Amino acid sequence: MKKAINSEIFVTLAILIVAVLALAACNVPGSPTSQESDVEKAVKTLQAQATRDVLSTQIAALTQVPQPTISDPNQVKPSATPVPTQPPAPTQVVIVTKVVPPPAVTVPTAVPVRPTAVPCNWVQFIADVTVADGTTYAPGTPFTKTWRIKNIGSCTWTQYYDVAFDSGDQMGAPSIIDIPRAVKPGETVDISVNMVAPAAAGNYTGNWKMVNEDGVRFGTKNQKDPFWVKIKVSGSGVNTSGQVLSFTSRACEASWSTGAGQLACPSKTANAGTGYVMVLANPTREDGGTENEPGLLTVPNNSGSIYIIGIYPNFTVKAGDRFRATIMCQGGAKNCDVDMGLNYRIGNTGSMTNIQLWDQKMDGAMQAVDVDLSGLAGQTVQFILAARNGSSTSDMQALWLNPAIYRP
Numbered sequence: 001m002k003k004a005i006n007s008e009i010f011v012t013l014a015i016l017i018v019a020v021l022a023l024a025a026c027n028v029p030g031s032p033t034s035q036e037s038d039v040e041k042a043v044k045t046l047q048a049q050a051t052r053d054v055l056s057t058q059i060a061a062l063t064q065v066p067q068p069t070i071s072d073p074n075q076v077k078p079s080a081t082p083v084p085t086q087p088p089a090p091t092q093v094v095i096v097t098k099v100v101p102p103p104a105v106t107v108p109t110a111v112p113v114r115p116t117a118v119p120c121n122w123v124q125f126i127a128d129v130t131v132a133d134g135t136t137y138a139p140g141t142p143f144t145k146t147w148r149i150k151n152i153g154s155c156t157w158t159q160y161y162d163v164a165f166d167s168g169d170q171m172g173a174p175s176i177i178d179i180p181r182a183v184k185p186g187e188t189v190d191i192s193v194n195m196v197a198p199a200a201a202g203n204y205t206g207n208w209k210m211v212n213e214d215g216v217r218f219g220t221k222n223q224k225d226p227f228w229v230k231i232k233v234s235g236s237g238v239n240t241s242g243q244v245l246s247f248t249s250r251a252c253e254a255s256w257s258t259g260a261g262q263l264a265c266p267s268k269t270a271n272a273g274t275g276y277v278m279v280l281a282n283p284t285r286e287d288g289g290t291e292n293e294p295g296l297l298t299v300p301n302n303s304g305s306i307y308i309i310g311i312y313p314n315f316t317v318k319a320g321d322r323f324r325a326t327i328m329c330q331g332g333a334k335n336c337d338v339d340m341g342l343n344y345r346i347g348n349t350g351s352m353t354n355i356q357l358w359d360q361k362m363d364g365a366m367q368a369v370d371v372d373l374s375g376l377a378g379q380t381v382q383f384i385l386a387a388r389n390g391s392s393t394s395d396m397q398a399l400w401l402n403p404a405i406y407r408p
Contacts, residue, residue, distance in 0.1 A: 118185075121218040122153035123210055125227045129190055133230040137197035138242060140293075140402055142324050142370045145173075145229040146192040147208075153218075157183040160213035163191050165287070166226050169204040172196035172326035172401060174365035175287045176211070194368040196326050197233050199293045199402060205230045245315055247325075247385060247403035248294045251279050254312045254385075259305035272394075275301040275308050283399055284331030287364050296400040297330060298387045300338075306396075307388040309352075311345075315383060317376040318407060323383075325403035327358055328366040333397040336362040337390035340398050342371060344381040352384055359390060360398065373405065 129146035137143060151157055157179060164176045173195045183189045198204055207226035209217040219225045247254075252265040258275035267276030276299050283295030300308040329336035341357040356371055383405075387398035 118152075118154040119223055120153050120155040121210065121212050121216070122151070122223055123218065123220045123227070124150040124152045125220050126150050126188055130192075131229060131231065133228075134232055135230075136232045136234050139197055139199045139201070139233055140243060140324065140404060140406070141197040142172075142194065142368055143197065143231075144192055144194050146190055147227050148188055148190050149210075149227060150188045151183045151185050154185055155212075156185065157189075157210070158213065162211045163193070164209055164211045164217060166207045166209045166217065166219075168207045168228070169198065170195075170285070170287070170289065170366070171198060171204060171206055171229070171231075172293075172366060172368045173206065174367060176364055193229075194370075195229065196324065196368050196402070197231060199233075201233050203230070203232050242406045242408065243404045244321070244407045245312075245383075245405040247310075247312065247383075247400065248279055248296045250312065251277065251296055251310070254310040256308070256310045258301040258308045260301035260303075263308075265310075270299070272299065272302050275299050277308065277310065280399075283401070285401075286328040286331055286362065286366055286399075288331050291401060293326075293402040296385070296403060298385065298398045298400070300387055300389060300396050300398075302389075302393050302396070306393060307386065308398075309343075309384055309386045312383045312385075314380050315405070316380045317373050317378065319374050319377040320408045321373040321377070322406050323355075323371040323373060323403070324369065324406055326366055326368045326401040327360060328399050328401070329360055329362045329395070330397040330399040333395035334362055335392045335395040336360070336397055337392040338396050338398045339388050339390055340400070341386045343384040343386055344376065345384065346379065346381055348382070350382075361390070362395070366401075 126148040129148050131143055131145045135143075159178070159182060161179050161183075162176045163179060165173060173193045177191075177193060179189060179191065181189065193208070195206070206229045208228065209219045209226050211217050220227060254265070256263040256265050256277045260274040263275065263277055266278050270276055270278075276297075278297045280295040280297055283291050283297065285291050298308050298310065300306045323342055327340050329338065338360050339357055340360055342355045343352050344355060345352050355373075356369070358367060358369065360367065385400065385403065387396070389396050
């Protein structure tokens, strides 16, 4: 290894010596081949000197051979001073805890409480003043149903408000009646309707509602429920217990005539010119419904002296006797306007005396009538049913539902 290094140094030194000699030769004075100025000569001399200095430095560096270090076996090597061992720093363990945020609490937005709007038209049933549900009547018995109701709406029930039959059994009552007075919100009122127990035995229910000025019906609870009358009729068929004279079943025992002359009973044709009388098993009521009570249809002649009368046989009146019927225009008689009356005479030739007179128009209303005959008690009389024209001479169809005299 050392021999190889020395050979390389020797070769390098030889090359450098040759180079130095060549440079030196350049500076040997001789006969110049050309004339040089003193300045040029000085420059060349300085360049040669610089080259020698560089080469000398490189040769010196190459000739320095590193000397191996010889160790003295007798030399005591200093022992290393033990450095106290520091205990290792404790490893810091970082525990990363996942922080779970608490669930978001949604605070409900406060909603302002808005008062519920009170409907304009609303009824509350308060009480049955008369005729409790399930009251029993004999067939044909007149009665008056009275409800106490309260206006719980926000509008006043004015004079243009009515009470109207809505559904079920009408029992001879008018289809519409006026309320007795204006009723302000929060006030109560008693509503009374005259009715007649049907002729057939059974259970009967009539539903009623209020009607506003626009003809819109309204009731209780959800404004749609009615208030009602519920009765029970005892017996079967037309009442004979207490009924002492039926003007329908004995109609043809009477003598019938009009302004046009004598009539046959029952009349075979509905002749408006001469007038007519008919007994109807199921007549059509003024409100268009079919009635289950017998009816007596009396129609005057339509010209000249306009009237129709039926004179019944002699009848002896007793104290407490009452005439009862439901009267109206027959259904479909749109122009009907008639006066209907109960009369009597004493003997076959006595003058006719009026007991009571009722004006009937086609207005959807039926009228239950109840007349006390006690003023004639002890007398034998001939009762006379009569009808005549009112403001119209067309459609004069006077209908009597189950007219009769009742005795307690």
